[in-house]
Every structure is written in structure tokens, then in C-alpha cells.
Amino acid sequence: MPAQKPPLDPRSVINWQAPWRLKSNHDHPAVKLLKISAGTKNLKFGKIIHAHLLVSNQASENNVVENNTLLNLYAKCGQLSGAQRVFDGMRMRNVVSWGTLMAGYLHAGFCSEVLELSRDMVKVDNLRLNKYVLSTVLSSCAGDGLYCKGQQCHVYAEKSGLIFNQHVKNALVCMYSMCEDVEGAMKVFNGVPGLDVFTYNSLLTALLEHGSLSEALDVFRKLLEADVEWDGASYVGVLGLCACLKDLKLGSQVHSRMLKSGFNSDMFVNCAMIDMYGKCGEITKARKAFGSLKARNVVSWTAILAACLQNECFEEALKLFFEMETDGVRPNEYTFAVLLNSSASLSAAAYGTSLHAHIEKVGYEDFVIVGNALVNMYSRNGDIELAYSVFAKMRSRDPITWNSMISGYSHHGLGKEALTVFRDMLAAEEKPNYVTFIGVLSACGHLGLVEQGFYYLNHSMNMLGIEPGLEHYTCIIGLLGKAGQLDEAENFMRSMPVKWDIVAWRTLLNACHVQRNYRVGMRAAEVILQMDPNDVGTCILLSNMHAKFKRWDGVVKMRKLMRERNIKKEPGLSWTEIRNNTHIFIAGDNKHPESVQIQKKVRELLAEIKPLGYVPDPASALHDVEEEQKVDYLTFHSEKLAIAYALMKTPPNAPIRVIKNLRICDDCHSAAKLISKVTNRLIVIRDANHFHTFRNGICSCADYW
DNA sequence: TTCGCAAAGT
Numbered sequence: 001m002p003a004q005k006p007p008l009d010p011r012s013v014i015n016w017q018a019p020w021r022l023k024s025n026h027d028h029p030a031v032k033l034l035k036i037s038a039g040t041k042n043l044k045f046g047k048i049i050h051a052h053l054l055v056s057n058q059a060s061e062n063n064v065v066e067n068n069t070l071l072n073l074y075a076k077c078g079q080l081s082g083a084q085r086v087f088d089g090m091r092m093r094n095v096v097s098w099g100t101l102m103a104g105y106l107h108a109g110f111c112s113e114v115l116e117l118s119r120d121m122v123k124v125d126n127l128r129l130n131k132y133v134l135s136t137v138l139s140s141c142a143g144d145g146l147y148c149k150g151q152q153c154h155v156y157a158e159k160s161g162l163i164f165n166q167h168v169k170n171a172l173v174c175m176y177s178m179c180e181d182v183e184g185a186m187k188v189f190n191g192v193p194g195l196d197v198f199t200y201n202s203l204l205t206a207l208l209e210h211g212s213l214s215e216a217l218d219v220f221r222k223l224l225e226a227d228v229e230w231d232g233a234s235y236v237g238v239l240g241l242c243a244c245l246k247d248l249k250l251g252s253q254v255h256s257r258m259l260k261s262g263f264n265s266d267m268f269v270n271c272a273m274i275d276m277y278g279k280c281g282e283i284t285k286a287r288k289a290f291g292s293l294k295a296r297n298v299v300s301w302t303a304i305l306a307a308c309l310q311n312e313c314f315e316e317a318l319k320l321f322f323e324m325e326t327d328g329v330r331p332n333e334y335t336f337a338v339l340l341n342s343s344a345s346l347s348a349a350a351y352g353t354s355l356h357a358h359i360e361k362v363g364y365e366d367f368v369i370v371g372n373a374l375v376n377m378y379s380r381n382g383d384i385e386l387a388y389s390v391f392a393k394m395r396s397r398d399p400i401t402w403n404s405m406i407s408g409y410s411h412h413g414l415g416k417e418a419l420t421v422f423r424d425m426l427a428a429e430e431k432p433n434y435v436t437f438i439g440v441l442s443a444c445g446h447l448g449l450v451e452q453g454f455y456y457l458n459h460s461m462n463m464l465g466i467e468p469g470l471e472h473y474t475c476i477i478g479l480l481g482k483a484g485q486l487d488e489a490e491n492f493m494r495s496m497p498v499k500w501d502i503v504a505w506r507t508l509l510n511a512c513h514v515q516r517n518y519r520v521g522m523r524a525a526e527v528i529l530q531m532d533p534n535d536v537g538t539c540i541l542l543s544n545m546h547a548k549f550k551r552w553d554g555v556v557k558m559r560k561l562m563r564e565r566n567i568k569k570e571p572g573l574s575w576t577e578i579r580n581n582t583h584i585f586i587a588g589d590n591k592h593p594e595s596v597q598i599q600k601k602v603r604e605l606l607a608e609i610k611p612l613g614y615v616p617d618p619a620s621a622l623h624d625v626e627e628e629q630k631v632d633y634l635t636f637h638s639e640k641l642a643i644a645y646a647l648m649k650t651p652p653n654a655p656i657r658v659i660k661n662l663r664i665c666d667d668c669h670s671a672a673k674l675i676s677k678v679t680n681r682l683i684v685i686r687d688a689n690h691f692h693t694f695r696n697g698i699c700s701c702a703d704y705w
Numbered sequence: 706t707t708c709g710c711a712a713a714g715t
Binding site (some may be wrong): 068069071072075076095096097098099100101102103104106107130131132133134135136138139142166167168170171174197198199200201202203204205206231232233234235236237239240266267268269270271272273274275297298299300301302303304305306332333334335336337338340341369370372373375376399400401402403404405406407408433435436438439 | 706707708709710711712713714715
């Protein structure tokens, strides 16, 4: 029976007149058209062909190739039920039929169904996995994080020799990367010869995502040696590497390579370029890259916003945000996350709050990254209660959400609350990571839980396969120091095969300062000054310590040393936000228009707290100011001025929030405690390291900071 | 019949 002429575009190159003359099924015009429909995802057109086959009685449940093509059409177009119907109706099936259906499920995100199908394929039709099916199964393992299944596939790939197939190898590398087994991924990468650009790209991207920078650099070097041609994804990956390394030189080289190879109009590559320049501190070049874009989308706008904020061009960022909206590009969750995070590092509390309102108005509050950024913003702005209320309301959370809350509580000295959230995290079956334990260990520090801290370090982390790092060990120093076990802390440092940095030794020195252990403190200071003879913080702490022990010769010696080496401390600065305006105070400052009233207010406050036991601490005298300044320095430390001003300008009962660039000194700390009592105000001071929440005469840090 | 890429962060 001759084929009917279907209602088709006459320009079609297919010969409809004489299909019977064609020998192979593969060349059947209907099959060809179905392939075209699938390739262009044109379901409507494909359905017409399908209907035609049915009407003209050409459709046959025995024609495997034709049915596979049909199956592929529905699978590609995301019509899983249609694909499944075709599959179920086939009397004869081959590996391709199974593979096509599985690819459909994979694409729609039904990874476990893919694994089920692969089992059925072996069991029901007694077929073996080929390179296509194995790749699809591996991708499903990657998508669902099914590490063990993925490893079984690896064994099968080795045994069957399919591992030498490019796609299988790429899928394996990808599986290991997605299951966070960097070593496994690198093993396949290094062990099997013959890599293509996809392998490099997917491995590089995955390594960057997991922060394995040295391995990423390794892969990058091999990519250069391999002399394979880069595609867009290679540029994106390599630029991402430059951004993480903050390697401007390498980034510029990649830029010129990109210009030569004609990838300069690729949107993805250009966004990565803006990001790279932003992260490398080259805001001018980031701006230039953004300016030369032919089209802008929400990603490129967000990238330039982030670049501005990272480089502290705050006003420009606000201007750009406005421009973006007038340009008709709507901000999305990433844009809001960028803005929130910068208002957190700025501690622009009022801006953060107004952003929150805006976000709720446009309905972006349910995105995890936005929730995370809100938790972070409120916590960093000193409002841990609001941070928690956002956290509690979040519908979905990721490890960052939990970590932000745990470390937020820890920074605020709320160890008990931090550990409660940690327990909730475990109960929610979220896997803690490297960062989680930094927060957990510092919470143990606040609570003085030495044994528990060591248990987390030695057992819990080990069980979870998390290798402790310098930050964890430094938490342990803090933990021992806080518990007053300074000799133990020092022994721990001297016996562990850890490359301690200045921060770790300063943690010990600080503990000695608080616990008044002159002996260990001097030894710690000696080590630090060997590492960096000009470490300002240590010189000051050391001189304070001498003063505490009334070793005035030591104080004089330190002062002399600092003068000789021209070690200048940063001037003490405090700021507070009142009705959207930020007021900055410098110790002993009389340039503020209301400085007379402010100083009067400070004197009043100090007189008020004197009966409660406030005694000026001479050891703190030089904390906030240079020695040469002939001011009543103790009285007019910057945080005292800020507190006094906030008390003058805010309604009774309103909490007071102050940020200070240095550590708060003993004197201001005890004054703030008593002021919170006599004025019945909540006072939150964020200093260089901690949050101090003063309430009714007590500080959240329990006088240890 | 299969795969990878951009903006946020603790």
C-alpha cells in the first residue's frame, strides 16, 4: 500500500513518495521525522507523525526502531506517561528502549526510578547494561547522592571495560564529585587515559563547588598540558578558579585567551568574568565587562552588584539596583541574598530590615538562600532573637542554614542554644560538616564543656569522616583556656603536629590575659612576636598584661618598642544607627556637634553606676587611644560615647546596638553592664570578635572574651 | 538513546 501524503511543509527534504524503496528501517521517513521532532522537542509535530503512523496502519508493536524513536520523542519532551505507554505497548524491546525510557526519567529528576528500571532490564529482559545505560544510571546515582550504588557501577564499568568509554568515564567522575568523594573522582580522572574537555570541565566545576582548590588547580594544569580545545564551560570553570584563588594575573590571561578564541559574547562566560574581576578586587574591569555586555539579565546584574558590594562601592550598588529595576529586570533570590549579605557585613541594620520587608512583599522569603541570608543578617546585626525567628519559620533548610544559626548563637555567647540547634540538626538528619563543628566547639567553649568538646573532636568528627582543621584545634585552645587549663592548652599546642598560626597563639595569649596567667602568656607572646614582631594586637595585649600585674617596667618597654618600630594601633571607633543614620564616635572626640552634651551624659552615667561598684580600671586606660592623646581617655572611650548618645536619642526601652572596631576593654565592659542595669536597657555591642549582650547588669559573654 | 557551564554563603 502506498503511503499517503501527510500534511507537511513542502520544503521538507524527505522523500515521501516512495518509502517502500528504502531498504533500512532507520531510513524510514517517519522515523526520520520523529527524530527531528524529538531533537527540536517539537511534541506537537511528533504527535502528528505518530497519528499518521497509527492511521496509515504502519505502526507496529514489533518495529523496535520505530517504537524507540517514538519513545524518545515523548521522553525528550518530558511526557513521561506517554513514554511509559509506548514502552508498555512494545512487544519487542532492546537495550535502547530501556535506555531511552531511563533517560526520560533521569531528565525529569526521578533518579530512583532509573535504578529500578535498570534492575528490571536485567531481570525481565535479561539484557546487559551498555555504555549509554550505564552513563544514565551513574548520572542518577549522582543526582540522588547514591554513593554505594555508584561504586557498584564503577566495579561493573571496570569489569566490562566500559570504563574506557568517554561518557561512562565522565559520568563516573561526575558521580564521585557529586557524592563529595573528591579522592574517588581524582582517582578515575588520573587512572584512566584519554580525557576530553567534558571530563576536565565537570571535575573542575565539582572541585570548585567543594572548595578543593589545590585539586582544582591540579586539574587546571592538566587541562593546559592536555591541549584540548576549551569550550564555554571550560572558561566558566577556569574563571571560577581564578575568582576563588583571587588570582588576577591568571584571570587576565584567561580573559585574553577568551577574546582570541571568540567566546566574548557567551553570556555565561561574561558573567563569570564579571564575578572573577569583582572577587579579585578589580571593580573597574568588572564594570567594563558589564558595560560591554550586549544583553543583560538578572545574573549579570546580580554579578555586578555583588562585585560592587565586595569592593565596598555601596552607593554605586544601590544606584545599580535602582537602574536594574528601571531596566525591567526583576531581582531574584540571588539578588536579595547579595544585598542582605552586604547589609550584614556593613551592619546597616535599618537597610537590612527594609530589605526584609521588601522581600516579603515580593514573596521571596521562602527561598533557602534568602532565609540563610536573613538569618545571617539579623545575627550579624546583633539581633539574635530575630535571626532565630526567621530560622524557625524556614520551610526548608540546608547545612548552611543550620551552621549559620549555630555559629550565630556561638558568636553571641549563647552556647546552650547553639548546642540545642545542633541536636535539632542531627534529629532532622542533616549531616554536619566542617563548619558546623567550628560553631559547636566554640559553643562548648562558652559553656566550659571540655570533655564534650574533645568528644566531638575525636569521635563525632571522625565518625562523620570530617578531618579536623586548624580552626577546630584553635577552638580547643579556646576551650581549654576558658576552663582555665592554660598549661594543658600550651601542652596541646606543643604536642600536636599542627602548623599553628598567629590566631591560635593569640587565642592562648588572650586566655592568659583573662585568666591572669603571666607565665604562659609571656611564652605565647614570645612565639607570636617571633612570627610577626609588629603584631599590634599582641603588643597591646602584652602591655595590658604587664599593667595588670603592675609590672610597669614591662609596660614602658612595650611602649618604647612600639614607638621604635612605629607600631600604631588603629584608633578606637564605635558606631550606632539611629533612625537610619549612622553616628560614628572616636575616643576623646569633640568634633561631634553635640559632643558637650554627650560628654555630660557620659559623666552622669558614670556617676550613676559608681555606687553600684564601678571603679575605673587604669589598665584599660590606653586601650582605645594613642598614648600621646591628652584626654580623659578612660571616660571617653568611643563605646561609652556611642552608648550615651544612643541613650539620649532613643525612646526608653529601645535596645541599643553599638559596633566597635577593636575589642572592648575591661573598663567599658564593666561600665556597660552597670549602665544596662541602671537604665534598664538592652545594650548589644559587637566588637572585633564577639557580641556582648548586656542585660540587667549581666553580659552574655560571662565576662570572658 | 547519555553528560558539563554564570550570580549568594556559614
